[in-house]
Amino acid sequence: MKISIQINEGPYQHQASDTAYQFAKAAIAKGHEIFRVFFYHDGVDNASRFTIPPQDDRNVVNNWASLDIKNAEGEPELVVCVAAALRRGMLDEGEAGKNGIDGNNIHPAFRISGLGQLIEAGIQSDRLVVFGD
């Protein structure tokens, strides 16, 4: 089955991202395909390569990266909503350049794109599951 996931909250503050990760891992283990994980609202903060959790705690960002969710073209299907990301200070190189910011913080296992990717995930997938607060 093709499953997509929407995540509405950032790492650590709420359990949403942790639960979604455990769910995605279990789905993959059962042979399902994770078509796309779409990070919306504060969920965009799950894509920060600056994240440094305490050594005895889980690393939510690396957990997602470790699932290695990509499409047939090899692009990451961990997709961060661009509108939500910009207002929350999540930038890739392209957006940083366009906006004259010296720096960027999106982890390379993720990519920034538009809200259409969420709708498309709903259309293309057999199931869409939302995790939030």
Place this chain on the structure above:
Amino acid sequence: MKISIQINEGPYQHQASDTAYQFAKAAIAKGHEIFRVFFYHDGVDNASRFTIPPQDDRNVVNNWASLDIKNAEGEPELVVCVAAALRRGMLDEGEAGKNGIDGNNIHPAFRISGLGQLIEAGIQSDRLVVFGD
């Protein structure tokens, strides 16, 4: 009166930071002193210099910076909790260097420090007001 503020949520997702800003502005206008604003939990995300809101929306980070809240030594008293910040990908130059990250995102109107600064704010201020979700 000396007033300190604790902010538990990031910008845009929840109204907490907006309300705290309006409250702080009103307090200053009435002649009170804002001793310290302490950003905790997701509140640390209010300090990102990467934040790019839509042009017709408020800029929560710049709003805080515009209040120019400093102590007698000229240091910012917009204080970001270091423990909360690191696990959420908020870094100043020092923390980035210590952790081998090439980049940082703390706005210069803010500074990173420890939780003791929150307790100290409670001790030194006449009032401590908490804004959260």
Place this chain on the structure above:
Amino acid sequence: MLHTVNKSSFERNSLKSCLNAIDDTSVILLIEDGVISAANNENSSMLAGLATEGRVFALQEDVDARGISSKVADNIKLVDYAGFVDLVEEYGTTVSWV
């Protein structure tokens, strides 16, 4: 004491919890989505007694934002941000029911 409540009493239990912990000399200020509890509705009885005693305030700006200024129950006092600051000064320790 000043108790602030920033969530709707329909969505969360924070107003109820605040009412369990408020003493005879303290007041409540409704802010953010908390102002929904200032409107006349099925939950109005929760605050009616304290409102009659003049101990319930609501933030005007948040009431206006939500378009419910014509619905605010009698006896609930509206304050602006400056009034919020005055309440913090006047009533001592602030307890936030976040």
Place this chain on the structure above:
Amino acid sequence: MLHTVNKSSFERNSLKSCLNAIDDTSVILLIEDGVISAANNENSSMLAGLATEGRVFALQEDVDARGISSKVADNIKLVDYAGFVDLVEEYGTTVSWV
């Protein structure tokens, strides 16, 4: 349909809202703080009917995290993350009461 509820019925209205919108063939899965509603407590009656029909599930890992496995009401079925995936597959559209 599969309805997921991730908040305590003491804190939020999401379980109540879910129960207002569930049809005769759908099931509920309690996750995260939602598992608090799986324990025997003053709110147990909210789910008792559906649980008797075998239509209420709770995520074992979240129950264990909160130390309430001995408190879970009879007739509530425990599933692990793999079981969560199976429920999503079996019951069609998922509605999340976040």
Place this chain on the structure above:
Amino acid sequence: MSTKKFMYLNRRAPYGSVYALESLEVVLIAAAFDQDVSLSFIDDGVYQLVEGQNPEGIGMKNFSKTFHALGDYDINQFYVSAESLEERGLSLDDLMPLVWEDEDDDWAEKPSIKVVSNVELTKILSEQDVCLSF
């Protein structure tokens, strides 16, 4: 692409959190995808449609006006919970008069908002292929 039934489930008041605004941003994009789009407003979500919102004092923009534009994009199925309105002392008269023009009926202007009971909402929800929660 196939056509699916998409439900946008809105349960939160506007301004206190961003969910209402960012839900609307998705709906605007959804208009381009030629799917069958419904919006439901239950619990405090009904406040998103209240007329006369003025968030100037809290420093935010009044995004509620955008709801008026959705009719032009064939997004005209707004289901509002009757019980949620009643509990909150609100009625249809308190909501924005959202309309759309029916191409198949000589462009007659018709209301987009339907106040429905929880029983009706349950039925509508059960027919959806995808439900996005905000």
Place this chain on the structure above:
Amino acid sequence: MSTKKFMYLNRRAPYGSVYALESLEVVLIAAAFDQDVSLSFIDDGVYQLVEGQNPEGIGMKNFSKTFHALGDYDINQFYVSAESLEERGLSLDDLMPLVWEDEDDDWAEKPSIKVVSNVELTKILSEQDVCLSF
């Protein structure tokens, strides 16, 4: 520095959100400041003290064990709402047996947790100088 009465108000269940953990992190720091520290646990906050928490399956660490260390730092005023416990089908027996040693009583081991009524909690709260909400 002067001594003030600090109340840490805990109303959320652990693990579903970070508030419980990050509240505990503040309390640990507070121990160094020689203030009068109380903790209250009301509503779902009482679950923070339940014995036998095991978050291994959700991929988190069991921070509840840290509560045992607080007695050594003279943080021993844990007020738990009796009504909140009862509503949730819980009693003192379900909570971790937190203790401290009383220097003034030949280091006798005493319980840190006091189950109190909402009326008592109201009085304790009214005596505080600073209240930090989590």
